[in-house]
Amino acid sequence: MRRGGIRFVALFALIFGGLQLALVKTRAPVADWLVAAPAGWALAHALPDDRIAVHANEVRSARVRLNILPGCEGTELFFLLVAAVLAFPAPWRAKLVGLALGLPLVFALNVVRVATLYVTVRNLPARFELVHGYVAPTAFVALVGVFFWCWTARASRREHAPI
Amino acid sequence: MKYEKRLVPLALLGAYVLLTFAAFWIGDHYVAAWLPLLKNETQWLLPRGLLCDSLSLLTRNAERLIEVHAVTTMQMPFDASVLPAGVRLKTSTLQAYLLSHVVIVYAILVAWPVTHWRGRVALLLSGVPCVFLTTSLDIPFVLAGLAQNLILGQFAPERASGDPLVLYYSFMHGGGRVALAICGALLTGLVVTRFQSRAPETDVGRRVNSSAQKRHDVEATAR
Numbered sequence: 001m002r003r004g005g006i007r008f009v010a011l012f013a014l015i016f017g018g019l020q021l022a023l024v025k026t027r028a029p030v031a032d033w034l035v036a037a038p039a040g041w042a043l044a045h046a047l048p049d050d051r052i053a054v055h056a057n058e059v060r061s062a063r064v065r066l067n068i069l070p071g072c073e074g075t076e077l078f079f080l081l082v083a084a085v086l087a088f089p090a091p092w093r094a095k096l097v098g099l100a101l102g103l104p105l106v107f108a109l110n111v112v113r114v115a116t117l118y119v120t121v122r123n124l125p126a127r128f129e130l131v132h133g134y135v136a137p138t139a140f141v142a143l144v145g146v147f148f149w150c151w152t153a154r155a156s157r158r159e160h161a162p163i
Numbered sequence: 164m165k166y167e168k169r170l171v172p173l174a175l176l177g178a179y180v181l182l183t184f185a186a187f188w189i190g191d192h193y194v195a196a197w198l199p200l201l202k203n204e205t206q207w208l209l210p211r212g213l214l215c216d217s218l219s220l221l222t223r224n225a226e227r228l229i230e231v232h233a234v235t236t237m238q239m240p241f242d243a244s245v246l247p248a249g250v251r252l253k254t255s256t257l258q259a260y261l262l263s264h265v266v267i268v269y270a271i272l273v274a275w276p277v278t279h280w281r282g283r284v285a286l287l288l289s290g291v292p293c294v295f296l297t298t299s300l301d302i303p304f305v306l307a308g309l310a311q312n313l314i315l316g317q318f319a320p321e322r323a324s325g326d327p328l329v330l331y332y333s334f335m336h337g338g339g340r341v342a343l344a345i346c347g348a349l350l351t352g353l354v355v356t357r358f359q360s361r362a363p364e365t366d367v368g369r370r371v372n373s374s375a376q377k378r379h380d381v382e383a384t385a386r
Contacts, residue, residue, distance in 0.1 A: 005353040009346055016342045017334075024333040027324070076338020080345070129226045133259030134187045138266055141341050142179040145271075146172040153168060 004089060011087035019079040031057040031073040038107070039114035046115070050122075059114065064121045066114070074110040077140055081106050084148050090155035098151045105147060109140045171274050178273035179266065186262040193265070194220060194229065194258050197298070204303035205231055208328065210311055212237045216251070218306075220258060230255040231306045241318040254309035256302065256336075264298045264344045271348035275356075282359045289351045297347040301340045308332020 023030065040054030050061040059066040085098040113136050120131045186193075198218055206215040216232040232253050239246040272286045308328045315323035323329055335343070 005349070009349045009353070012349075013342065013346050017339075020334055020337060020339055020342070021330075024330060024337060025324075071333070071336040071338075073337075076341055079338065080342060083342075126225070129259070130187050133226060133257045134183050134262070137259070138179070138183065138263055138341065141267070141345075142176060142270065145175060145345075149172050149175075 008087050008089070012083045015083035015086055016079050019082065020076070023075060023079075027070075029057070030075055031068040031070070034075070034107075035073050035110055035114055036068050039111045039118070042111050043115050043118055059118060064118055066118050066121060068114065074113055074140070077106045077110060077144055078103065080141065081144055081148065085151070088152055088155065090152075094151075094155040098148075098155065102144070102147055102151065106140075106144060109143060113140055171276060175270055175274035179270040182266040182269055186259070186266055190258065190262045191220065191227070194261055197261060197302075198229075200299075201229070201303055201306070204299060205306045208303055208307035209233060210239075210307075210314070210328075212239045212248075213310065213314075221255075223255075227258040228255040229258055229261065229302065229306070231310065233310055239314070239318075244318055246314060246318055252310060252313055254306055254313060256305050256309070260305070260340060261298060261302050263340060264294050264301065264347075267341060267344035268294050268297065268348040268351070271345065272352060275348075275352040277356070277359070279359070282356065285359065286352060286355050289355050290348070293347045293351040297340075297344050300343060301335050304328070305332050305335055308335075 036054050036057050036059055040052055040059045043050070043059065044052040047061075050063060052059060052061045054060070057068045059068070081102045082099065085095050085102060088095070088098075090098075117128075117132060117136060120128050124131075198220070202215055202218040205218060209215055212235055213233050214236045216234050218229065218231050221228055221230055230253055232251065234252075235246055235248050235250045237248050268290050269287070272290045275286055277283050277286065308331060311326060311328045312323055312332065315326055315329065
């Protein structure tokens with residue numbers, strides 16, 4: 001059996017499970033500061049006429065009210081990246097680089113996700129189901145997957161570089 | 164081999180886009196086929212004294228949902244009060260969440276590098292039990308967990324946060340389903356490529372294995 005692969009999946013599941021369980025148990029209000037506030041800030045600058053305000057986990061304007069409920073914070077994107085990078089057998093330096101590049105990317109993707117949902121409700125309400133249910137939960141996971149693939153290519157190449 | 168490396172992200176994104184739109188446009192039939200099994204699994208998971216009356220697809224606020232109607236078949240005593248028999252309750256989840264398992268698992272399996280078309284066929288066929296398993300570990304637990312959360316939230320809120328079914332539902336709903344589908348797809352890919360005995364090792368497997376081997380060698384030398 002490809003033990004490296006199985007070990008990677010087991011470690012990935014363990015780290016993701018631990019992080020996710022910690023969030024579920026503590027019920028930390030991450031949606032407020034991790035998602036709603038930055039997305040509201042970005043939207044307020046992109047759409048100044050909307051007069052967007054953020055109240056806790058709610059992004060609100062005269063036209064749209066977007067409630068970011070538990071489970072919709074997008075924290076899984078962060079956890080997936082952290083778990084995948086830590087589980088991959090690479091030097092710690094490469095892992096740190098992966099996290100240093102990946103976490104800001106995930107943060108930006110999460111802001112884009114909420115902003116996209118806002119704009120969809122605002123301009124294309126008939127397409128809300130497609131974006132909210134089908135695209136948003138998985139599209140950014142696919143993008144993080146591509147980032148991870150590219151990072152592993154680089155991390156593996158460095159690992160095998162002649163010393 | 165370089166071609167293979169470049170192809171993986173493109174195949175992943177291409178398959179993801181196609182599968183997502185297929186799920187949106189024709190997913191209803193797939194979800195409808197799941198309903199009888201979902202009903203049985205949800206019934207099995209529901210707390211004692213709660214009967215899964217019906218499980219159906221419906222549209223509410225322009226979103227397609229899977230909705231469970233349950234009814235209490237006997238009194239359910241709690242510390243300070245009693246939930247009487249004959250009380251009806253309903254819980255629902257997005258139909259899209261059920262479809263996300265097919266999308267994630269098959270996007271990964273389509274992108275998984277293989278050297279022969281037989282390997283691809285084996286991967287795609289092995290995706291069926293994988294999707295079956297990951298979906299079964301998600302949606303029925305979410306529906307039953309929602310019902311349990313609803314009852315405990317009303318009658319024993321102090322127990323809700325520690326209840327295993329509620330915890331598992333929160334875990335799955337908060338992103339666990341994505342990780343579950345990814346792990347299922349990766350394990351399927353690893354197992355299938357293992358049994359493609361003559362096929363050369365795939366690129367992803369080689370990366371993980373060679374990287375792990377190198378580290379092992381370094382550790383052994385240091386000792």
